[in-house]
Amino acid sequence: MRALALTFLAAATLMIAAPTEVLAQARSLDDLLRLVEQGRARDNREAQQREQRFQSAQAEQQRLLREARNRRAAEERRSEQLENTFDENELTIAEVTEQLNNRLGSLRELFGVLQQVSGDARGLFDNSLTNIEYPERSNFLTALAQKMGSSSELASIEEIERLWFELQREATELGKIKRLSNTTIINKDGQEESTTIVRVGGFNVVADGRYLAYSPETRSVSELQRQPEQGRFINSTSDLVEASGGLVRFGIDPTRGQILATLVDQPNLTERVQQGGLVGYVIIALGILGLLIALERLVVLGIAGSKVNAQLKSDTPNSNNALGRVLMAYHDNRTVDTETLELKLGEAILKETPALQRSLLFLKIISVVAPLMGLLGTVTGMIKTFQAITLFGTGDPKLMAGGISQALVTTVLGLTVAIPTVLLHTLVSGRSKRIVQILQEQSAGIVAEHSEKQH
Secondary structure, eight states, rough: OHHHHHHHHHHHHHHHHOHHHHHHHSSHHHHHHHHHHHHHHHHHHHHHHHHHHHHHHHHHHHHHHHHHHHHHHHHHHHHHHHHHHHHHHHHHHHHHHHHHHHTTTTTHHHHHHHHHHHHHHHHHHSSSSGGGGOTTHHHHHHHHHHHHHHSSSSHHHHHHHHHHHHHHHHHTTTTTTEEEEEEEOOOTEEEEEEEEEEEETTOOOOETEEEEEETTTEEEEEOOOOOOHHHHHHHHHHHHHHHHHOOOOOOOOTTHHHHHHHHSSSSOOOHHHHHHHHHHHHHHHHHHHHHHHHHHHHHHHHHHHHHHHHHHHHHHTTTSHHHHHHHHHHHHHTTTTTTHHHHHHHHHHHHHHHHHSHHHHHHHHHHHHHHHHHHHHHHHHHHHHHHHHHHHHTTTTTHHHHHHHHHHHHHHHHHHHHHHHHHHHHHHHHHHHHHHHHHHHHHHHHHHHHHHHOO
């Protein structure tokens, strides 16, 4: 009974733990018991195999551990040997360095000077115009400075002599005006071209009718994007390139490009006018109109004045001038009384006055409006300036330059137009008043003479 219970318990355990395939093979309790015995035997074999593999792995790990300890011990012994060797080498280096310093003596100071001179000369030569002809010396000076900076190499006599030669050649070339044929330059369009250039010492490089600039970064010669406006400077470059000897007048830049750059950056007349904006164009238009009116009045009044002067010398009235027409009004009214004659002559003078004073009022208005327009441009320019300050702050002055330029240029334009216009108005008005005064003098004389005749 107990055996049956154990069998049933084993079968239940097998049913719980056994997979579905085992249960499918068992058709009776005997089959199930047989399968349980077979599974137990298989599990025992697998456990034994795992135990054997673990023991084998444990032995291997013990072997690897012994090897690692042996290697560590060997490396520790090697480290001690290397430390000893390092200490010995440090002592040796200190002794050798002391011997080197003793043997070099004052030469060490010389090598320090060589290093400093090489570095300074390289910076000087790289920015010099002579580097157009001798670009290879920079590599030599760089290598020499590096060699003098190291403690393992010494400069040779040939290198020291070449350094001396390069310094002397630079001083010599800076005093020469030299023509360089077939030199590659970069024109305004960014294209390379081969031309003849002239190097004026270390100050300027020019071609026929062009100033050139040397770029130390790219070691290239390029044409200035904008040449000086003054023609005498451009003409002097052509004269210098074509000269074969003697003295040539040439505009040299002793600051090596700073004055030339300032001269080139100066805006020309067209750019100045453009800075004034719309207000500037209006002022210029008013100035041109006022000038035309003044010229027309000067011509007309000049002709009228010459005819009046000719009429003063003649006793016969002529209708081609104002005085002649006033005299004709007298001859037409000889028989009237003095008061009527005076009125007739006054009427004749009033008829002549508008033609003599035509457009003078408009000329005066222009002389007044022009500075007011300049003031308007000043205000609008300052408004633009403050808007730029509000948006971008005061960090970049170029953002405010446009408004300030407009303010100043319009003010200058307004005064430039107003001052000559006032002078022209005064001149024209004076001529007109002179002719009217002559008419009034002659009219008063005629009335006085007529009154004497009546009495």
